[in-house]
Amino acid sequence: MNSIPNGNATVGTITGSGNSVTYTAPKNVGNFVLAATSVSDPTKSDSAQVIVTPTTPITSVVVSPSTWSLNAGSQKQFATTVSGTGSYDSAVTWSAQRGTITATGLYSAPATSGTDVVTVKSVQDPTKSATATVTVIGSDPVVPTVTAVAISPASWSMSGGTQKQFTATVTGTGAFSSSVVWSAQHGSIDSSGLYTAPASGSDTVTAMSVGDTSKSATSAILIQSGCAPAPTASTVVNVRDSAYGAKGDGTTDDTAAIQKAVNAVSGTGGTVLIPDGTYMINAVKQNSSGIRLGSNMTLSLSAGAVLKAIPNSAGTYAIVAISFASKVNVVGGTLLGDRSAHSGTSGEWGMGLSINNSDQVVIQGVTAKECWGDGFYITDLCSNVTLCNVTADHNRRQGLSVTSVNGLVVKNSVFKNTQGTAPECGIDVEPNGGQTCNNIHISECIFSGNAGGGIQQGASEADMSYTFATNTIIENNEVFGNGGSSYKDGGIAFSCCDSNIIRNNYIHDNLDNGIKTYGQATKLTITGNRVMNNKGDGMLLTGCSGAVVTDNTVTGNAGTGIYHDASSGTYAPNTVNSNGQ
Incomplete structure (x- = not known):
């Protein structure tokens, strides 16, 4: 069958010998060629066309999702539903124009951006199929993100008019900025975090991220001046x-x-x-x-x-x-x-x-x-x-x-x-x-x-x-x-x-x-x-x-x-x- 000795499951199979054989059609429909060649004189042969039609037709093939967007090089699992009448075969084959897809429908996008098409076909009736359109997004660099700002020390007691060096640590992802802007409610602080206390009272020092101004940290400052003695312990509790x-x-x-x-x-x-x-x-x-x-x-x-x-x-x-x-x-x-x-x-x-x-x-x-x-x-x-x-x-x-x-x-x-x-x-x-x-x-x-x-x-x-x-x-x-x-x-x-x-x-x-x-x-x-x-x-x-x-x-x-x-x-x-x- 189709030049395949005795055929196979795809084109059908031939059993028996001599001048009388039995042909068994495959499950899938299609046109096939059955050939017979003389044993005595192989130059003598003949052939017959066999048309295989479905005994229980496939009515539809559906793929899900029918559209999808994903990053280059990433994966997506597709699924299919085959419908038909009687005792039909639900087996399918998968294919993709640019990416690759496994027999179970696991799709891997190509390395470059663009559009791809995933196709699923019925094995029993290849005329029945469905397609999904895939938009492949190019591989962009990681977006810089600031996740947190920490300030050290987080609280401090000091005399009025004296100075204290503060430091800030910025954490994040990508090529984020580690720079901060310093500010103080009542005292003064320079761009390096060197703080000068006011004469008395209390103060708050703030370090704000340059990359994300919604991220900041504060330090509570107690100013000892005038008549109040310094606390005997460094503990500072914020209400x-x-x-x-x-x-x-x-x-x-x-x-x-x-x-x-x-x-x-x-x-x-x-x-x-x-x-x-x-x-x-x-x-x-x-x-x-x-x-x-x-x-x-x-x-x-x-x-x-x-x-x-x-x-x-x-x-x-x-x-x-x-x-x-x-x-x-x-x-x-x-x-x-x-x-x-x-x-x-x-x-x-x-x-x-x-x-x-x-x-x-x-x-x-x-x-x-x-x-x-x-x-x-x-x-x-x-x-x-x-x-x-x-x-x-x-x-x-x-x-x-x-x-x-x-x-x-x-x-x-x-x-x-x-x-x-x-x-x-x-x-x-x-x-x-x-x-x-x-x-x-x-x-x-x-x-x-x-x-x-x-x-x-x-x-x-x-x-x-x-x-x-x-x-x-x-x-x-x-x-x-x-x-x-x-x-x-x-x-x-x-x-x-x-x-x-x-x-x-x-x-x-x-x-x-x-x-x-x-x-x-x-x-x-x-x-x-x-x-x-x-x-x-x-x-x-x-x-x-x-x-x-x-x-x-x-x-x-x-x-x-x-x-x-x-x-x-x-x-x-x-x-x-x-x-x-």
């Missing part, structure tokens, strides 16, 4: 870390998240870092306070971090409280009270920061404003407390109240716009019954716009027999635009105190007296002050036996330049002129 989960979005109550971070650091000498954002604080959550700090730790707020009291109706609260603790630092940020949204009408003890029964506490660079009571409050047997570079603004009762302390330094700070409920002073040193305030130093501060007065010291006259303030120095401050309320304390007012000094201050343009004493302000030294243009007396001095009032310039005041009663003391020399009386 936004997943372990704590603070949001700082101005909506979420972050009290529990921040307290969790504080609890983790308390006692370790480490630092809790609060990055920029507005963190809502339930200021009455824990015994009339929000965040309660422990001993031997630093709470560091970045310049843009705000702890905001969730509005409440309580007469007493504290956004941050330091109670029965020692060696505590609070650095930077803003404590924002609920004054404008407070839902209660009673009480005057809603504080930004409250300190009681604590020792070695430093508050640096913190702003406390809009509180229902005081911006800062120090009470109940505190000792060795320092406030530097703080601001108290538009609090309802006081900028700072001090009722019980031994050792307090307040310097380089601003107390302004206190107004709402008496006494309404910038600083009020007013011991509670049976308590004392000793060894206080207030210097280089500004007091302005406080309705009660700039600085007031002393208990009420009713309590003077058993409560006192001693050894206070007030020097090198500017006190102006204070007074106007019923207290009429004006610039500086002292009572119930002993062995205190007011020197080298500029006290001007207050709405009442410049300096006022009353009620046993004994052994008081007032020297080197400029007291000018106040709307009351320049100095109204009563009850101050043993006073030394010398070398002051008192001019332009609406009332008497210097008035003093018969209390013993030294009241000259002073420069006194151009006053009203």
Whole structure:
């Protein structure tokens, strides 16, 4: 058959011998030639054409997928479905114009781009077939991709104005760029990663990929400067870390998240870092306070971090409280009270920061404003407390109240716009019954716009027999635009105190007296002050036996330049002129 002795499965087979044989048709249809040749004379032969037709026809062949795109040199598995009637054969053959394909339909694309055609044919009926069009994509180079940026160190504590070298590592695929752009929120950093810290507070250094600006890394920086000592441990915990989960979005109550971070650091000498954002604080959550700090730790707020009291109706609260603790630092940020949204009408003890029964506490660079009571409050047997570079603004009762302390330094700070409920002073040193305030130093501060007065010291006259303030120095401050309320304390007012000094201050343009004493302000030294243009007396001095009032310039005041009663003391020399009386 078809020149194949005895044929085969493709063309059919011949069985038998002699002059009579049997032909068995193949499964596939087609035209075949059956030839017979004489044994005696091989030159004598004859042939017959055999036409094989299907007994059970194939109706269709389908290939899947019918179209496909793939990269040069890659593979794709094709499948086929053969349909027919009766007991048909579903076997097929595969072929490809450019690529290769196995008997099972696994196609391998050529090495170059272009179009290819895959064909599948029925074995039983080769007239039945299907094709798939293949688009071969050229082999392109790997696209450069930046996967991550890491920064080292990831956190750091350093002194203001000093430098630290940071490094960044960029990872990725392909020919990606390893370059980064450095930036700092408050300090400065050059293109090599050399960072220079600002004077105080906290900062964030960022390394951003040049190749993919959505990829960056940050390092949290704590700046030690001014009055706050450096943490005794390098641990820095960020309240936004997943372990704590603070949001700082101005909506979420972050009290529990921040307290969790504080609890983790308390006692370790480490630092809790609060990055920029507005963190809502339930200021009455824990015994009339929000965040309660422990001993031997630093709470560091970045310049843009705000702890905001969730509005409440309580007469007493504290956004941050330091109670029965020692060696505590609070650095930077803003404590924002609920004054404008407070839902209660009673009480005057809603504080930004409250300190009681604590020792070695430093508050640096913190702003406390809009509180229902005081911006800062120090009470109940505190000792060795320092406030530097703080601001108290538009609090309802006081900028700072001090009722019980031994050792307090307040310097380089601003107390302004206190107004709402008496006494309404910038600083009020007013011991509670049976308590004392000793060894206080207030210097280089500004007091302005406080309705009660700039600085007031002393208990009420009713309590003077058993409560006192001693050894206070007030020097090198500017006190102006204070007074106007019923207290009429004006610039500086002292009572119930002993062995205190007011020197080298500029006290001007207050709405009442410049300096006022009353009620046993004994052994008081007032020297080197400029007291000018106040709307009351320049100095109204009563009850101050043993006073030394010398070398002051008192001019332009609406009332008497210097008035003093018969209390013993030294009241000259002073420069006194151009006053009203």
